[in-house]
Amino acid sequence: DAGITQSPRHKVTETGTPVTLRCHQTENHRYMYWYRQDPGHGLRLIHYSYGVKDTDKGEVSDGYSVSRSKTEDFLLTLESATSSQTSVYFCAISGAGGRYEQYFGPGTRLTVT
């Protein structure tokens, strides 16, 4: 299994509070991705990174920010959590874009009350 961990695995937070999710990899892969998974929507890309300090938006980036200060860590921050951000969040990594598969972490279940 690819060495990807996500923390925390479960979190309950209140509306309006900031939340940071962490993705850590031991594979030295260049690309890292954050997705959210919601019933009926599949996986939707929030943000991705193609190198240290190089990030870009995905299709559902509003309300989220990311940072990548070193190869192994990719942080996702909800600046002010809302109930619509209740979801399961997955991190993925890839050695390259395009034809190369992505390897997924175990997910973080976030509930915003």
Add this chain to the structure above:
Amino acid sequence: AQSVTQLGSHVSVSEGALVLLRCNYSSSVPPYLFWYVQYPNQGLQLLLKYTTGATLVKGINGFEAEFKKSETSFHLTKPSAHMSDAAEYFCAVSDLGANSKLTFGKGITLSVRP
């Protein structure tokens, strides 16, 4: 922009029956195509992928898929379903760009009846 359509949200088959999960894509250029499987409370795991070459692709756990450009399809099949195949299956498409990203379908839940 590319997109993926997985018709239906749930498929139920009997153990030992053929599994057929449909995937159609929309892309302006020949894409890369993937099938992922997700077991309950786990992340996604790659089943198989098509990039170039042979259009019939074999994956893990006895699954295979055939890329049909004329039909813009990449349907997933398995000759004989097993109880352990019960999971959610996602089709995904990627374009050829250097920083290209995956676009996922909404997923299909496969149930296997004893």
